Amino acid sequence: MPCAAIVPALLLSALTPLAARASGLNLLVWEWGISPDVVRAWTAMTGVEINQIVFDNGDRRDLLIANVNAPIDLAVVDSAHVQPFGDRGLLLDQSGLPLPETSRSDERSRAMCGRYGVPYSWGNTGIVYRADRLKEAPRSWADLLKPAPALAGHIAMTDDQEELLAAALNFMGRPMNSGDPEDLRRAFELLRAQAPAVLTYGLPMTAQQRRDIKGRIFIGLGATGDQKTLNIGGGGRENWRFVTPREGAMVWTDCLVVLRRTRDPGLAERFVTFLAQPENGAANAVFLHQPPPNPHAAALLPAAMRDDPQVYPPPGYPVIYRGPFPTDSLPLRRRILSALLAIHDAQ
């Protein structure tokens, strides 16, 4: 897979004027968030190109969706963010999309995505680490948030305030979407204490691409499947691992949404239908190293993947489903992230 060549092309695509991509569908998606094979199959079948616009931060993704001038047809959006956009009238209602039974996701996923989204993938927040650098696999958030001295300067934390605070709150035994200022204060104190040991605030898989960071990250905050992206640049050595902390699996569900401003809603919904097919869902899940929300697709997965604790949360671990975040807590959450960045920059 020509992964290394694709990345800059995808990044450039975000800057390309709308006219240049008029012939295809513009998809706002996480970096490495869709199987190239599946995309090729779609293009082969329809002749329609999929132009990927990548993001690595939920807030910025939302801003792009909200920007009526941004040429986006479809987007992969966290389930907790779908409803506001739908209510705002920015998304097409997908509840009437005629999907065959085999293409329908499980009820929980569908409920999380609501009427404006079609379940795309799911997974949980956890820890990515380099097995060749850590003697023992991390088991708790404490291994990341209160790191051993040897890890100082080798930690990558995301610059997404939801993920960052979710880890801290989960470690503290508090709800990951808590809006309680006292919870957030304690979470901030925890993260501030960790800040001196942090190498960078950014998704490990994005930060890893920076020349000054490359090879220096040993552990980081990630999500199911991030180890796959991190290992892409490893020259065949799969040193990166993903582990779900014992405090619990904070499950998220990504939904595929069609923006109302798309010039070809029919084509966009065709693509949604295409991706929902069990074979494509399974192929995509294999690529993403993430469980598919469609049980028919899951049934097509290799047995090893179905039993892989890096893909499915280990049995017995508490499962926490991601819910909406209180709006009035968002300014504070964003300022906590900004403060951590300022503290880190001042070091």
Place this chain on the structure above:
Amino acid sequence: MTLNRRAFVVLFPIVLLAHIVGGGVGYMGYRHALITQHVARLQQNLSQLQNAYAEYASLDSQLLYVVRNSSAFLTFIDESDAEYRTRVLGIGVQDSLLSLVPNDGTSVSCSIFQSDGRQIFYFDNGTDPFETLGPRQAAFAQAVLNDDVTSRSGLVTEADGTTYLVMAAKVQARTGGVGIAGPRPDQSLIMQVSVRPRRFATIRRTMAREYGAPVELLAAPPASPPELSATVQLAVGLYARETPSPAYLRGPLARFAVVTGLCVVFLSLLSVGMLMLLVRRYIIAPVEELDRQVTAITENRRMDIDVPDVGEVGRLAANVRMLHGQLTRSLRQVRQLYETDSVTGIGNRIYFNEKLDQFFHLSVTTGRPLTMLFIDLDNFKQVNDMHGHRTGDALLGGVASALSEVLQEAIGASGTMGIVARLSGDEFTALILADSRGAVIGALIDAFLLKFRGGFRVDAASYPVTASIGVAAVPGDAETSAHLFWCADQAMYHAKAAGRNTVAFYADMPRDADAPEWSVMPAERGRATRPPVRQAAGPSG
């Protein structure tokens, strides 16, 4: 008081006063220069403060301009759904702001207020996420909202002492255009950017610490600022003034005053010393020398005064010398009159007494023999009675001349010393430093007696007078000068008793039991050593 002391007493106060005045002028000059220098430094510091303010004001206005013109901001203020605005759009305003903030730790905050005064957005890039907009900054925004202005900037200091450079502007809702002036227009929002001017605050703090007084922020320039003070304009209606505490220059001025004082004293002493040296050399020393010479003259250690040179002291010396000469001459004349017998012109009794003591002392100390002749004229009274006192006086003068003449002849060849004097009436005496039995005395007596042979001749007239001479000498006859006088007197009486016109030596006189003996009680010896002076020196029997 000596001249030196007088000179010091005169010079020191004047020199000290001059140096004090000089030191005072120097102190005032130094103070002026010091103040000028510090005012320039104050201006420099305030210029830095002004520059820092200008930089932050520029940043403030750039932030305000760029953010308010960003699409994120326009989208944000155009959104009426508060929840959607906060959830989705707030991050855009935040990004617009952060994209312009220099990554140097500058603290910036951005607030948006609705026309009803409610704050709908706040973000700062500080390290304390729980910090909210300070109440005074919020009041600043409210004031802009309520006042008839479109924008305003200024420094706001919160209760914790932190100062912010705040800029607030009215923005038209929906369009983002410049807000309408006037109190609370319904369609206006307030956008406010606050910058924490750390460098500005640091300079202010440093200046406050250095100058011992805070940098004041004034709305108008001070009308009559103190001497040591500087003011700069930071913005329209905003001035910064620094007036150092009174103690700021006290240290250097006190040090300078002490040094100046010491210099004044030192230079005064040095100047007085040099002046004293010059005054001594050119004024006092000549006067002292004159004084020494006059003193030496009064103490008979010198006879005359050296006239050093021209000028006042020279003239003074010359005058003193002239005065001294006149006095000496007058004294000599007086002395001569005092010691000269007015009838005969030779020495009188006073002169004789002085010479007797002098010769006696000389004889005792040198061992040279001293001989005294006591001469009494015989029959002089008859001449006086027969020819009158005028003739008598002429006779006495002739005798004195003859005596002087024979004395000079007698001692002339030997080179010894001798004097003649009239004691009283017809009594004469001669004192010669010579042996009484020697040739000098013998020749003198013979020559003198020869003058009376056949009568004594005066002016071609001859008078029948003769001379009886008593001779006494030391060593041999007497132990004191008075005793010598007495011995000669006794010898003279012996010569008269022996028939007159003859000479008798005391040493040859028989020691008669009835003759009076020289005896003087120890208590009376002092008085007895000097023969009584007879007042009348005229001829007598």
